[in-house]
Amino acid sequence: xxxxxxxxxxxxxxLNKFKNKKKKVLYSDSDTESETESEKRKRILCEEVGxxxxxxxxxxxxxxxxxxxxxxxxxxxxxxxxxxKLKLGGTLRYVNIRGEIRYGGLLTGIKGDDxxxxxxxxxxxQNGKFMQISFERNYIFFRPRRTKQFYLNKxxxxxxxxx
Numbered sequence: 001x002x003x004x005x006x007x008x009x010x011x012x013x014x015l016n017k018f019k020n021k022k023k024k025v026l027y028s029d030s031d032t033e034s035e036t037e038s039e040k041r042k043r044i045l046c047e048e049v050g051x052x053x054x055x056x057x058x059x060x061x062x063x064x065x066x067x068x069x070x071x072x073x074x075x076x077x078x079x080x081x082x083x084x085k086l087k088l089g090g091t092l093r094y095v096n097i098r099g100e101i102r103y104g105g106l107l108t109g110i111k112g113d114d115x116x117x118x119x120x121x122x123x124x125x126q127n128g129k130f131m132q133i134s135f136e137r138n139y140i141f142f143r144p145r146r147t148k149q150f151y152l153n154k155x156x157x158x159x160x161x162x163x
Contacts, residue, residue, distance in 0.1 A: 057079070060139075061077045061139060064095050064099070064139060065077075067099075068095070068101050071093065071101055071103075072093065072101075072141055074143050075091075075093060075141035075142060075143045076141065076142055076143070077139065077140070077141055078140040078141065078142050080135075085142060086107060086110070086142055087107075087144060087145070088107055088108065088109070089106060089107065089145040090106070090107050090142055090143060090144045090145050091104065091105070091106060091107070091142070091143045091145070092104040092105065092106075092107050092121060092123050092133065092140060092141070092142055093141045093143075094133055094138040094139060094140050094141065095138065095139040095141075096137065096138055097137055097138070102138075104123050104125075104133065105123040105124045105125040105126065105131070106123060106124045107121060107122075107123055107142070108122050108123060108124050108130065109121075109122040110122065111132065118135075118136070119134075119135040120132040120133060120134050120135065121133045121135070121140065
């Protein structure tokens with residue numbers, strides 16, 4: 001059923017590429033002692049703006065969870081820091097910039113370059129067609145693949161609560 005997943009690169013190899021790139025950037029910033037004052041101010045300003053943007057982003061994601069409470073139940077928000085939670089075969093849902101929820105499909109792979117902004121998630125819709133969802137234009141939510149054991153545990157919990 002999920003035999004097409006083996007054709008793509010593994011998620012781990014793609015995510016390792018991003019982690020290595022991030023480490024190189026961090027080390028190169030600390031190693032440059034010849035940085036001028038204006039470059040230093042620009043770098044600090046960019047970091048500050050990035051931090052404010054991530055806080056605003058999380059506030060908006062909280063509003064999305066409240067707005068789409070039933071649709072995003074059991075889903076987790078995927079940011080650039082939480083990409084390690086992704087696993088092939090899980091379900092992706094996404095909210096576009098206009099705030100409209102899309103039901104996505106099964107995660108079958110990730111295409112990416114050297115930055116998170118150009119990363120694209122390859123999903124398989126219920127009709128069998130494949131789509132690419134960009135990381136920069138959507139808010140991505142992920143739910144791991146549900147197995148028979150999940151449904152069995154859920155049923156047992158319901159039975160134990162009724163006793």
